[in-house]
Amino acid sequence: MxxxxxxxxxxxxxxxxxxxxxxxxxxxxxxxxxxxxxxxxxxxxxxxxxxxxxxxxxxxxxxxxxxxxxxxxxxxxxxxxxxxxxxxxxxxxxxxxxxxxxxxxxxxxxxxxxxxxxxxxxxxxxxxxxxxxxxxxxxxxxxxxxxxxxxxxxxxxxxxxxxxxxxxxxxxxxxxxxxxxxxxxxxxxxxxxxxxxxxxxSFDEDEGPTIVDEAMYHFYDATKMMGFNLVNTGLQMVLDKEVPQKISDHFPTIIHPFLEQNNLKIEDIDHLIFHPGGKKIVQTVEDLFGVLGKNIDDTKEVLRLYGNMSSATVLYVLERFMDRNLKKGERGIMLSFGPGFSAQRILLEW
Incomplete structure (x- = not known):
């Protein structure tokens, strides 16, 4: 199903x-x-x-x-x-x-x-x-x-x-x-x-990309890298400058085994639906994907037009792909990072 x-x-x-x-x-x-x-x-x-x-x-x-x-x-x-x-x-x-x-x-x-x-x-x-x-x-x-x-x-x-x-x-x-x-x-x-x-x-008659697989990835000993402190004046942002480097270090482990368990390689992925955390994170991920022949142009455009809207932002990127009526059989990866520190991935097939 x-x-x-x-x-x-x-x-x-x-x-x-x-x-x-x-x-x-x-x-x-x-x-x-x-x-x-x-x-x-x-x-x-x-x-x-x-x-x-x-x-x-x-x-x-x-x-x-x-x-x-x-x-x-x-x-x-x-x-x-x-x-x-x-x-x-x-x-x-x-x-x-x-x-x-x-x-x-x-x-x-x-x-x-x-x-x-x-x-x-x-x-x-x-x-x-x-x-x-x-x-x-x-x-x-x-x-x-x-x-x-x-x-x-x-x-x-x-x-x-x-x-x-x-x-x-x-x-x-x-x-x-x-x-x-x-x-x-x-x-x-x-x-x-x-x-x-x-x-x-989960109705057969409803149409849209299928979620083929999903996975979460937890970075050890990184709980202080991102989040909020609750102070008297509200939620105070925690954002470590080492986040882009941490993503870069773990990137191969985040992407390749996930694809391999679905008998895929990055070459088999048509679309990257990546959360735009900020310019430095976007540049880090763009460099990593660029070496693999992929672009994250939609991610950069969402950041430019709206900024980082935390959890909602990757869904703005997804909407751009959903509105294009992509061809049957095309695949995409949704990817976002958050406090914990963690990475979440979803494999889609149209």
Missing amino acids: AVKIISVAKQLPKYYKETKDIIPFVQLWMQGQEERFQRKVIKLFEGAGVDKRYSIMNPEEVFTVISFEEKNNIYKREVIQLAEKSLQKSLNKANIKPTDIDYIITVSCTGIMIPSVDAYLINSLGMKQNIVRLPVTEMGCAAGVSGVIYAKNFLKANPNKRAAVIAIEAPTATFQLNDYSMTNIVSAAIFGDGASSVILS
Whole structure:
């Protein structure tokens, strides 16, 4: 029995700015800091590979709202709306109703809310009362792929069912106003907000790429490389500068054995659906895949247009491939990295 991805749809927040229009806000924020430091920060924003990003908060709020309570209240209000809109779009694409969903997974790591987003969606969309729920909250950028893996496993065990995975992230709500560390600044330069919904099916008649295989890979002794610290002012980003090198070191072990267990080589893969973690990570992976004759142009374009939206971003890349009506038999690999440190992989066949 095949499990297929039958639709993907994104939803963007209402606020957006080009990077050049964000820099004046950054300059005001840095007033009083050393001039050399200010020049370094502006250069970092200009060279981040992100031309524009969307946000649940307007720039004035990003650079003035300090308390965790205020930011988290904005997060809760906005992500519920984003989740509903993106899920409705993906249902429309698949030509199915909210009551056709048997399993709902919601993914987010950039705010805290109990009950989780899925509870609100069940009410607002009138979904099944016996729907199975799974909120995924602590897997960061890898959680979009993780959610799809969890949905696939549910559907594999339950024929003739459908699942929805909704990733909703608002990294701008984690910006630390009184933190002038490079980690806080780098995250502000590369991250944006967004949502995306994926619908999977184990019905024979539903069409879309089949999930052939999936796997997770855990890096030992790397728990401090990526994540958040919970501080009085909210979620404080943890992002080690050694992440690109760590990915490079482990890359052969992440990719080749996974393909070999499916009797494939990288030459057999037509499409790379890679999460754009940031310019340095993208360059690292591009160099590794480039040697193998492959490109990650769609990944770079998603980073340029939207920034890194944590777990939702790889689904934006996937949507670009889904909308192209690829030829039967073409294959793709979804790949993302996240806290733990971990790598998640999915093999697709159209």
